[in-house]
Amino acid sequence: MSIIINSSSRIAVQGAAGVEGQFHMSEMIKYGTKIVAGIDPAFQTDKVGDLDVPAYTTLKKAVEEHNADTSLIFVPAPFAYDAIMEALYCGIKKIIVITEGIPVNDMMKIKQYTKGSDVVIVGPNCPGLITPGECKAGILPGHIFKKGSIGVISRSGTLTYEIVQHLTEAGLGQSTCVGIGGDPVQGSTFVDILKQFNADDDTKAVVMLGEIGGVEEEKAADYIRDHFTKPVAAFIAGKSAPPGKTMGHAGAIISAGKGTAEAKISALKEAGVAVAVIPDDIADLIKSELNK
Amino acid sequence: MNLNEFQAKELFSKFGLPVPNGKVAWSTEEALGIAKSFPEPKVVIKAQVLTGGRGKAGGVKLANSLEEVEKISSEILGMKIKEFTVKKVLVEEQMSIEKEMYLSFIQDRDNRGYRMIFSEEGGVEIEELARTQPDKVMMVQIEPFPGLVPFQLREVLSKLSPENKKHARGIYQMMNKLYKLFIEKDATLTEINPLIITSDGKCIACDGKISIDNSALYRNKDVIEYRLPEDENPLEREAREKQLNYVKLDGGNIGCLVNGAGLAMTTMDVIKHFGGEPANFLDLGGGAKAEHVKNALKIIVDDDDVNTIFINIFGGIVRCDLVAEGILNAKKELDIKKEMVIRLLGTNDKIAYEMLEKENISVFTAMTAAAKEAVKLSKQQGV
Structure with a gap:
């Protein structure tokens, strides 16, 4: 088992006419991912570039003809809201948004629209996710991952790769690695993904990579303390970042000291999470947590 | 993007909010x-x-x-x-001020919506007031759909103290107009502090702050006009124009060049952990090419506070050979005299190592070892 995606996931790529989208589609296919269709309003051909993937101008057709159950979005930011809504209207339940720079207001609307539904949105502004050896949905470099039992959740792409490299070298393979993205409003939060890992028998421990800003790490700490049954190790980036150059008083009034690295680290420690000082510590921390 | 007060007031006027x-x-x-x-x-x-x-x-x-x-x-x-x-x-x-109030709308990421904050006691001490007498600072939760609903404002205004009741209609209009501006301009914050009541009973936005969501600037082109050269640090402006994510930090001497925001912050943390001082945050972004690396290096080289350059790249999508090419081009064109520590790992790293070794440039594979070296070099020159 794994979470969200596996070897039977059938992925449609929205925004497949661009160079970037096609490069990553070919990388995913090489990894063994089932890419069933490419969608782009600009398509005038039957196939996506040089790839053996059918091309469509609307997602509806791809869902009808190829039973796509997952959508991967590369659409440029100004059109991403439209693309995500298209996926939602087509009944897609797993939507992975790689696009960077989507206006906060657009994501707020999407979040409210999907509130209470069983739709899983990962991203935006994320590297996607990977279930090693089975399926890669996104832009992660497949070769550094190894099949195993560590679940990884991260707000940052390259920091994920850095840590996964350490895990893999230490013989700690991964069940699924999820990049939840660095935007203020995320499709899935740490808590959403932790819930999935909690229910996944193949995940024995979780690595959480957070950073300053927002209170999702603090919410995750509450969830871990009260409900999570597996060991967790974490790293929080941004300890040395200067306080944000914020303007006005409203931000200070509502944040009231929350969201700093210190606040996150202490919340996680209080919840029993092993917090690494530098990334190199993560693999050892997970090992000792697993041996407890 | 933050606006100056005079720019904020120009927008206030466009949306019908009275200003001096x-x-x-x-x-x-x-x-x-x-x-x-x-x-x-x-x-x-x-x-x-x-x-x-x-x-x-x-x-x-x-x-x-x-x-x-x-x-x-x-x-x-x-x-x-x-x-x-x-x-x-x-x-x-000059205004004849009878009363100072506070009004703002802010994106509330933690609740996936917006908040209106209103107080009958405005001024510079508003944060203190929120801490010590939270009941004097009223907050209204607003959902993206249906947005601000009039009854929410009536509820807030029903709590006005008796002497302020007569200003309810004026304040109500200010709230509605400020909200309209907040939504239409994709603001992350619109704030009027103080919102004054003049001695002849008028409501006026006496000072104002507006921040616009950078990701939404493409659909708020009029706001981009408000970007003035003197309002930005020159290095930060150059970085923005070259599509680099750069923040200058005070008091540091290690210039950092990293791909990805999370790894860039982590690099700063690791430098600090080993006793060094980062001079900047610089995120190359996802698809860095040779030219991009050279542009980034130029910004760090131009920063006089920097004595040591630390390049930390994890090549996932970024190809290490292209990064090496950028470094070599920069070396040729920029006459870099500062010490340089390079850590490259990931896609095409072997090719990159060969390219750099030919020029007698050594490369680290582990971030920690490289960070220690950068800290050591920065200190040797500091003496």
Whole structure:
């Protein structure tokens, strides 16, 4: 088992006419991912570039003809809201948004629209996710991952790769690695993904990579303390970042000291999470947590 | 993107929010001209810089005659407030203030919606008030759909103290208009502080702050016009124009060049952990090519505070050979005299190592070892 995606996931790529989208589609296919269709309003051909993937101008057709159950979005930011809504209207339940720079207001609307539904949105502004050896949905470099039992959740792409490299070298393979993205409003939060890992028998421990800003790490700490049954190790980036150059008083009034690295680290420690000082510590921390 | 007060007030006016009569001046002569255009030369002169604490720094003063306008505007123009030099002042008619209130709308990421914050007691102590007497600061949760609903405002205004009841209609209109601006302009914050009630009972936005979501600037082109060269650090401006995510930090000497925001912050943390001081945050972004790396290096080389350059790249999508090519091009073109520590790992790293070794440049594979080396070098030169 794994979470969200596996070897039977059938992925449609929205925004497949661009160079970037096609490069990553070919990388995913090489990894063994089932890419069933490419969608782009600009398509005038039957196939996506040089790839053996059918091309469509609307997602509806791809869902009808190829039973796509997952959508991967590369659409440029100004059109991403439209693309995500298209996926939602087509009944897609797993939507992975790689696009960077989507206006906060657009994501707020999407979040409210999907509130209470069983739709899983990962991203935006994320590297996607990977279930090693089975399926890669996104832009992660497949070769550094190894099949195993560590679940990884991260707000940052390259920091994920850095840590996964350490895990893999230490013989700690991964069940699924999820990049939840660095935007203020995320499709899935740490808590959403932790819930999935909690229910996944193949995940024995979780690595959480957070950073300053927002209170999702603090919410995750509450969830871990009260409900999570597996060991967790974490790293929080941004300890040395200067306080944000914020303007006005409203931000200070509502944040009231929350969201700093210190606040996150202490919340996680209080919840029993092993917090690494530098990334190199993560693999050892997970090992000792697993041996407890 | 943050707006200056005079720009915020221009937007307020466009959305029908009353502001004091006034204009921005870039010189003492202009300030005098503005003061002369009023019935009386009784004005307030306010430094226009993108930072808080202008009043405390002496950047906001009253002038009651043309002589004072000349004297005070020449004092404020050119003054330094934090890292900014004042290049422009707002010259406004003085208001007869009876009451100062507070009103703002802010994106509330933690609740996936917006919040309106209102208080009958505005002014610079509003944060303190929120801490000590939270009941005096009213908050309204707003959902993206259906947005602000009139009854929510009626609920807030029903709590006005008796002496302020007569201003309810004026405040209600301010709230509605400020919300309209907040939504239409994709603002992350719109704030009026103070919202004043004048002695003749008018509601006026006496000071204002607006921040716009950078990701939404493409659909708010009029706002981009508000970007002025003097409001940005020159290196930060160059970085933005080259599509690099860069923040200059005070007091550091290790210039960092990293791909990805999370890894860039982590790099700074690791440098600090080993006793060094990062001079900047620089995220190359996802698809860095050779030219991009060279542009980034130029910004760090141009920073006089930097004595050691630390390049930390994890090649996932970024190809290490292209990064190496960028480094070699920069070395040729920029005449870099500063120490350089390079850590490269990931896609095509072997090719990159060969390219760099040919030029006698050594490369680290582990971030920690590289960070220690950078800290060591930065300290040797600091002495």
